[in-house]
Each structure stands twice: as structure tokens, then as C-alpha cells.
Amino acid sequence: MEFTIGGRLEVRITPADVGKRVSVRRRPQGVGEGAMFTDTVGVLTSWDNHVLSITSKSGESVHIAESALVAGKVVPAAPARRRGPAASFDELARVCARAWQPVESEPLGDWRLRAAGGFTRRANSVLPLGDPGLPVGEALERVQRWYGERELPAYVQTATGAEGTQEALCAELERHGWLREVSAEVRIGALAPVGDLDADVPAVRLSREPDAAWLSRYQRFDTPGAHVLQVLGSGPSVWFATEPGDPEGTTPAAIGRCVVDGRWAGFMAVEVGPEHRRRGLATSVMTALARRALEEGASAAWLQVETDNDGARALYDGMGFALHHSYHHFRSAP
Structure with missing residues (x-):
């Protein structure tokens, strides 16, 4: 990160740059001249009362006193992504x-x-x-x-x-x-590579509605009311996938949901029972859903994954899904 002109650190941002992406270097509060600097990159969201607020890609805001600034500049937007489909x-x-x-x-x-x-x-x-x-x-x-x-x-x-x-x-x-x-992260990728994965697809059942077995694996409620079924069934073209696992069991080994909407296929509710993990069942479910979405004319895929779900993020990395943006839920204070 370079801030110098002719060997000098310079602050080249002003309150007029609010709304732009900036990179700043600051000295931590309460330390002397020889202290290490801290760098921050994000959108300059405010500059009031001699305090800057910079919001990073993670959604977190950093507040910096003008007096702590040692350098700053406007930086260009992040480069266009080259993996997966283009999308605004x-x-x-x-x-x-x-x-x-x-x-x-x-x-x-x-x-x-x-x-x-x-x-x-x-x-x-x-x-x-x-x-x-x-x-x-x-x-x-x-x-x-x-x-x-x-x-x-x-x-x-x-x-x-x-x-x-x-x-x-x-x-x-x-x-x-x-x-x-x-x-959570919203990730996108090409759909065909997911459909082309070498997975055990024949065992996966597809249906237009979630049956009692599918709902028994889904972990977001105790008893599904009408409002739950209405949300799950919403969307232009909705498919539910079930990987039975043990033929004698009543709860599926794995499930998934896919919504086809024009060129897009969205994957949700991909869950695998703890006793069935590391057997490639999530891949089987997604591959079966991707093949159905391809038949309906979709070419691009998206999914959402929480930032602390390392196992799912690694799986989606391997499938070619790249980060498009992050989303955050803010709750009003009590």
C-alpha cells in the first residue's frame, strides 16, 4: 500500500470524498511517533466533527480521528471478478x-x-x-x-x-x-460445472414440494406451520432434493432446495445429517438439482453461506463458487 509522494506520507482525502472507496493509514491512539501504523480500506461513509467513518467489505465501520491520520487516498473500485457469470x-x-x-x-x-x-x-x-x-x-x-x-x-x-x-x-x-x-456471503458460479460433477445422483429424489421426510431433516423449526411451507414453496420454479441414505430410516441423509429463475439457479437448505457427512452427499444433492436447472435453461448459479461455516465454504470453493458480495442483518437495539 503506497502513500508517498517524493518520500513523504500525505493525506490526499477530504470530506468531499465521502461515498468513495479510500485507503488510509493511521497512528494508533495514545502511542508515540515510532509506533506501527494501521491501514484501513473501505468506503468513506462520513466525515463529521473531525472523525472519519470507513465501512469495510465486512460491513464493519471503523471510526478514525483526523488527528490520527498520517496518509490517505482515494482508490479505484475493486477489479471485476473473472470467475463465474457477470451480475450486478x-x-x-x-x-x-x-x-x-x-x-x-x-x-x-x-x-x-x-x-x-x-x-x-x-x-x-x-x-x-x-x-x-x-x-x-x-x-x-x-x-x-x-x-x-x-x-x-x-x-x-x-x-x-x-x-x-x-x-x-x-x-x-x-x-x-x-x-x-x-x-453471510453470496457466491456465484457457472452452473454447468456443478451439473458435470461425478456424483452419485441416481439415489437423489426430486420433487416440487417438501414431504414429511424432507422437513424432518431441515433444522430451522420444530413444527413447520403454514408460513414455513409458504416460504419454502415460494419462487419461480422450486425443486426439493432428498438423498434417502438408509432405506429403513425415516429421516433423509441429505436434502437440498433449488429455485430456477431465468438464467439463475439458487441453492438453499443443503443439509447433511451428522452421521452421513464426508460421503459426498451434499455434492450429490447439488449435482442433481443443477442438472434439473440446466434442463430448464439456467446457466448461472448462486448460493448463500454464513461466514463461520468453514466446511460449506470449502465445498463451494471446490465447485467454483466465488464471492459476489456479503450481506448482514442489523437488529434494532432493545
Whole structure:
């Protein structure tokens, strides 16, 4: 990371650069001139009262006093990804939303309030794709009232790390006391390589609806109510995969869900029983679903994986899925 001009460190950013991607170097507080510097890269989301706020790709905001700056510059956007299909953030965000639809929704400007009886944060959070038509503080108050009327916690789903994403909104949420609870990656890749994997596909059963056996493996609820089944069944073309495992058992060894939406196939709810892991069953389920999606004309694939799920991330690395952006759920403070 180079900041020098003629051998000197220089601060070449100003409050006029708010909204741009920057790289800064700062001296830790309370240390002398000889201390090691700390570097930060992200979107400059505010510069108020002599304090800078920089939001990184992870969605975390770093607050830096002007007096601690020793260097800074505007940096170009991240280079275009060369693995997998091209996709804008707006296109992919809407595809992901159509694959996991709420039971109830209401617009707030360009934001959409979503609820499904509390089943998953994705179906019970605000999708903020644009301007709410109100100052952010007023919009968040409206959000809290809407979810409070439904006896649900108020969540906002934000995204970072791709052009058109919402680093500034992450910073706004933090300023209003909202807390980030969980983050996940949205990954994309070509679909054909998944369908071409050498996997034991014949044992996998595909259906249009989740049966009792499929639901017994899915671990997101105790008893599936009507709202759960409505969310699971939502999407343009929905498929459920079941790998039976032991023919005598009632609970499948592995399951998966896929939603085909134009050129996109989205993979969700891929789960393998603990006693059946490391046998390639997740790959079998995804391969079977990918082949069906290819038959329906899809060519690109996406999936979501939580950042602390190292096993799944390694599996998807091997399948050619690359990070497109990250998303985060912020919850209103009590």
C-alpha cells in the first residue's frame, strides 16, 4: 500500500470524498511517533466533527480521528471478478429475494418490509434496494413500528462488497444504535460445472414440494406451520432434493432446495445429517438439482453461506463458487 509522494506520507482525502472507496493509514491512539501504523480500506461513509467513518467489505465501520491520520487516498473500485457469470448487485439481490419470499410485505419507498411469522431473518427483514422516501432515522422508526405490530424483532438486511451495495446504510444503522447480528456471503458460479460433477445422483429424489421426510431433516423449526411451507414453496420454479441414505430410516441423509429463475439457479437448505457427512452427499444433492436447472435453461448459479461455516465454504470453493458480495442483518437495539 503506497502513500508517498517524493518520500513523504500525505493525506490526499477530504470530506468531499465521502461515498468513495479510500485507503488510509493511521497512528494508533495514545502511542508515540515510532509506533506501527494501521491501514484501513473501505468506503468513506462520513466525515463529521473531525472523525472519519470507513465501512469495510465486512460491513464493519471503523471510526478514525483526523488527528490520527498520517496518509490517505482515494482508490479505484475493486477489479471485476473473472470467475463465474457477470451480475450486478441489484439483479442478484432481486433474484435472491424472489427465491425466499415472505408471507407479508409492504413497500416503504424503495425499501420492502417483509414478514413471515419469524421464520428466518431473510423473510423477516427489510430489503433496502433504494431510497425509503424518508430520512433514514424516520424510516427506521417506521420499520420498528411495523415489526412491533407483528410482535417481531426489527431487522434490516444490508449488503457490502459490490458496486451498488450499502456500506453507507451500514454506517447509518450503527449511528442509530442498530446491532449487526449475522453476516453471510453470496457466491456465484457457472452452473454447468456443478451439473458435470461425478456424483452419485441416481439415489437423489426430486420433487416440487417438501414431504414429511424432507422437513424432518431441515433444522430451522420444530413444527413447520403454514408460513414455513409458504416460504419454502415460494419462487419461480422450486425443486426439493432428498438423498434417502438408509432405506429403513425415516429421516433423509441429505436434502437440498433449488429455485430456477431465468438464467439463475439458487441453492438453499443443503443439509447433511451428522452421521452421513464426508460421503459426498451434499455434492450429490447439488449435482442433481443443477442438472434439473440446466434442463430448464439456467446457466448461472448462486448460493448463500454464513461466514463461520468453514466446511460449506470449502465445498463451494471446490465447485467454483466465488464471492459476489456479503450481506448482514442489523437488529434494532432493545
